[in-house]
Amino acid sequence: MKPSSPFVFTSGTIGYPLLFVLMIWIVFWAELRFNLNLAPFGVRPGEAVGLRGIIFSPFIHSDIKHLFNNTIPLFILSLALFYFYRPLRWKVLLIGLVSTGLITWIIGRPANHIGASGIIYLLAAFLFFKGIFSKNYRLVALSLIVVFVYGGLIWYVTPIDPKISWEGHLAGLLSGLGLAMVFKKQIAKPPKYQWESPDFKDSDDLFMQHFDEQGNFVDNLPFQNMEEEETEYNYIYTEKKSDDKN
Numbered sequence: 001m002k003p004s005s006p007f008v009f010t011s012g013t014i015g016y017p018l019l020f021v022l023m024i025w026i027v028f029w030a031e032l033r034f035n036l037n038l039a040p041f042g043v044r045p046g047e048a049v050g051l052r053g054i055i056f057s058p059f060i061h062s063d064i065k066h067l068f069n070n071t072i073p074l075f076i077l078s079l080a081l082f083y084f085y086r087p088l089r090w091k092v093l094l095i096g097l098v099s100t101g102l103i104t105w106i107i108g109r110p111a112n113h114i115g116a117s118g119i120i121y122l123l124a125a126f127l128f129f130k131g132i133f134s135k136n137y138r139l140v141a142l143s144l145i146v147v148f149v150y151g152g153l154i155w156y157v158t159p160i161d162p163k164i165s166w167e168g169h170l171a172g173l174l175s176g177l178g179l180a181m182v183f184k185k186q187i188a189k190p191p192k193y194q195w196e197s198p199d200f201k202d203s204d205d206l207f208m209q210h211f212d213e214q215g216n217f218v219d220n221l222p223f224q225n226m227e228e229e230e231t232e233y234n235y236i237y238t239e240k241k242s243d244d245k246n
Contacts, residue, residue, distance in 0.1 A: 007084060007138070016089075017078040021071045024116060025058045028067050036099070038114075043101055043168070044109035053113065054101030057168075060114040068216040070116040071215025073150065074203050077123035084142055085130065088183055096175045103171035111165075118168035124150050 031038055042057040044050025061067040082089050100118040124146055131143030157170040 005059045013082045039112045042112035042114035058116040098173045099175040108167040113165040118172040121172030122176045129180035
């Protein structure tokens, strides 16, 4: 029999990614509604107060375009993380969040680094490298999909646009690669069937018993030698008498 799959879809698989996106949108709505400027709560490299941005910066975005560009891939990639790497999901998110923000604080320019793009690079890098390391056909396929859809992100880990925090992108990429290597041995194994067991014998399998050594089908069901019993049917006809009318 086929054992249970390591990939399990639960309510949390889609619920938590939706919650992350909803929280980001609520923060953006609060900024507009109450005319707030939360940019100072981003990561400010070299300043002790800037360390608070490690926690707050992924929820802060500059405008609606920035918000859209981040929340859609964040939802898709976090959904993939929660489905394919369920045992590691919280470790990857929490450790990756801290490491991405800390690396940004170390290597970043003196500015407010805000947005969830660093987490996006974290997830994309982890899903890609982890899938390659796993050699599981499903996870390798996921890696190829990530490259096909988000491969263009690699250009933004370089300073091609002064308005973009390439340092945060690079920090997320390095964090994702590092976590993929740290959790390299914790890989979901593909399910094994009964016939893949080393002590499997063809003679014990009900299906294989229907074939001989040459692969020919043999009708060797237990009831094949039983003589068919003839069934006798008796029909009784009763003549209906009609009433005489005077």
